[in-house]
Amino acid sequence: MLYFVKTAVFFEESSLDELKSASSFKIVDKELNNLIIEAGPGLLEKLKRRDLTFIHSAFKIDLKSKISKGRYLDSLYAPVLKAVKAAKIGKKEVVVLECYDINNKEGYSAKDIEVNLGKRLIKDGYTADLINPSKRVYMVLLNGNCYVGHEKLLGGARRAALDPLRHAAYRVSRAELKIEQAFNEFKIDGGGIAIDLGAAPGGWSGFLAAKGYKVIAIDTADLDMKSLSKMGIKKVTVEKSPKNIARSLGNADIVHLKLRSAEPLAMLRGVKANLLANDMNLDCRTSIGEAMKYARFLKRGAILILTIKCITRNAPRYIKEARKLLKPKFKIKGIKALPSNRQELTLYAVYKGR
Ligand SMILES: C[S@@+](CC[C@H](N)C(=O)[O-])C[C@H]1O[C@@H](n2cnc3c(N)ncnc32)[C@H](O)[C@@H]1O
Known part of the structure; x- marks a missing residue:
C-alpha cells in the first residue's frame, strides 16, 4: 500500500528511525521531508498508537498517476475521478477536495486546483463543497506525479491538513x-x-x-x-x-x-x-x-x-x-x-x- 508521510524537515535520520519502529517500508518518491512510502496495511493505526516526535502526519494513497504538462488540469482530474469512483463515493455525499502541491512548478495555487476540479466533479453530478463534507479526497502533487487518496470525515472533528502550514498566519513573529x-x-x-x-x-x-x-x-x-x-x-x-x-x-x-x-x-x-x-x-x-x-x-x-x-x-x-x-x-x-x-x-x- 502507498502512504504519504510528512516528517520533521531537519531530522531525517530520526524520522526514518521512528517510521521503521512502526513498520517496514520502502520510499518510492520523496522531496525533503515529504515521503511517499510503500508499507503494509495498518500503518496509520500503528502510528496512532505511538507517541510520535518526528512524524507530522500520514495519509493512505489509493492511486498514483503521471501529471501531463500540456493537459495539466485534465491530468489531475482523471485520477481524482477514478479515485472517487473506486471509493464508491455517492453522488449525494459531500466531498471536499484538498490539494498539496509540494514542488509546485505549474503556477496554479492549491486553491485554483481545488476550485477547478471541484467544479468538474459537480459537472459530473457529484457534490463537492467545503461545508459539512463527509469525505475528503486529497491529492499530493510530487515530482510530476499525482497521488490521490480519500478518507471519511467524522462530523465536526478537526482534520489534519496535508500541508500543515498552508493556512499558517502570524501577527507578531513566525515563532x-x-x-x-x-x-x-x-x-x-x-x-x-x-x-x-x-x-x-x-x-x-x-x-x-x-x-x-x-x-x-x-x-x-x-x-x-x-x-x-x-x-x-x-x-x-x-x-x-x-x-x-x-x-x-x-x-x-x-x-x-x-x-x-x-x-x-x-x-x-x-x-x-x-x-x-x-x-x-x-x-x-x-x-x-x-x-x-x-x-x-x-x-x-x-x-x-x-x-x-x-x-x-x-x-x-x-x-x-x-x-x-x-x-x-x-x-x-x-x-x-x-x-x-x-x-x-x-x-x-x-x-x-x-
Ligand atoms: C527565538 S527569539 C524568541 C521569539 C519569541 N518567542 C516570539 O514569539 O516572538 C529568542 C529570544 O531569546 C532572547 N534571549 C536569548 N537569551 C536570553 C537571555 N539569557 N535572557 C533573556 N532573553 C534571552 C533573545 O533576545 C531573543 O529575543
Whole structure:
C-alpha cells in the first residue's frame, strides 16, 4: 500500500528511525521531508498508537498517476475521478477536495486546483463543497506525479491538513506559530499567569495574552508593540525593576521586564504562575538551566513549553539531555518536532511541585 508521510524537515535520520519502529517500508518518491512510502496495511493505526516526535502526519494513497504538462488540469482530474469512483463515493455525499502541491512548478495555487476540479466533479453530478463534507479526497502533487487518496470525515472533528502550514498566519513573529501548534498538539488550554523567557519580539507573549494569560515577558530586546496592538493587546508595560509585580500585572496584559533571564528572579517574589514558556535561543543545557531557576515561581501542575534548540541534527542527544535535566522538577508529557520548528523541538511538561 502507498502512504504519504510528512516528517520533521531537519531530522531525517530520526524520522526514518521512528517510521521503521512502526513498520517496514520502502520510499518510492520523496522531496525533503515529504515521503511517499510503500508499507503494509495498518500503518496509520500503528502510528496512532505511538507517541510520535518526528512524524507530522500520514495519509493512505489509493492511486498514483503521471501529471501531463500540456493537459495539466485534465491530468489531475482523471485520477481524482477514478479515485472517487473506486471509493464508491455517492453522488449525494459531500466531498471536499484538498490539494498539496509540494514542488509546485505549474503556477496554479492549491486553491485554483481545488476550485477547478471541484467544479468538474459537480459537472459530473457529484457534490463537492467545503461545508459539512463527509469525505475528503486529497491529492499530493510530487515530482510530476499525482497521488490521490480519500478518507471519511467524522462530523465536526478537526482534520489534519496535508500541508500543515498552508493556512499558517502570524501577527507578531513566525515563532508565534510554534506556540499555537504546541497548544493544539498537546491540547493545552487554560489561563492565569504566564512567564515568557526570551519573549521578544512578542509572538508567544501576544498569543498567551490573547488566550487570557497575564504575561510576564522577559527579554533584553524590544517587543513589537505595533503588531501586539494590532492583535488587540494594548496594555503592555515595560519595566526594569518593578516594585510590586502583582500590581504591575493587575494593570497590564503583558509586563515586559527588559532584562536577561537570570536578572529578575528577586523581583518575582510571590508570583505563582500557571505556565512557563521558554523560546530563548540558547543551547539546550543553558536554556533548561534558566527554566529550572523559574520553577519556584510556578504552581504545582503548571505547564512548561520549551524550545529545545539542537545545535546538531542529532535530536536524540538533545532529547536525552533535556529529559535528564528536567526530571528533578518536571514531568515530561511530550516532545515534538512541530511543523514550524526548524532545527529544534518543542517540549511540553508539567511542574511536579516542591
Ligand atoms: C527565538 S527569539 C524568541 C521569539 C519569541 N518567542 C516570539 O514569539 O516572538 C529568542 C529570544 O531569546 C532572547 N534571549 C536569548 N537569551 C536570553 C537571555 N539569557 N535572557 C533573556 N532573553 C534571552 C533573545 O533576545 C531573543 O529575543
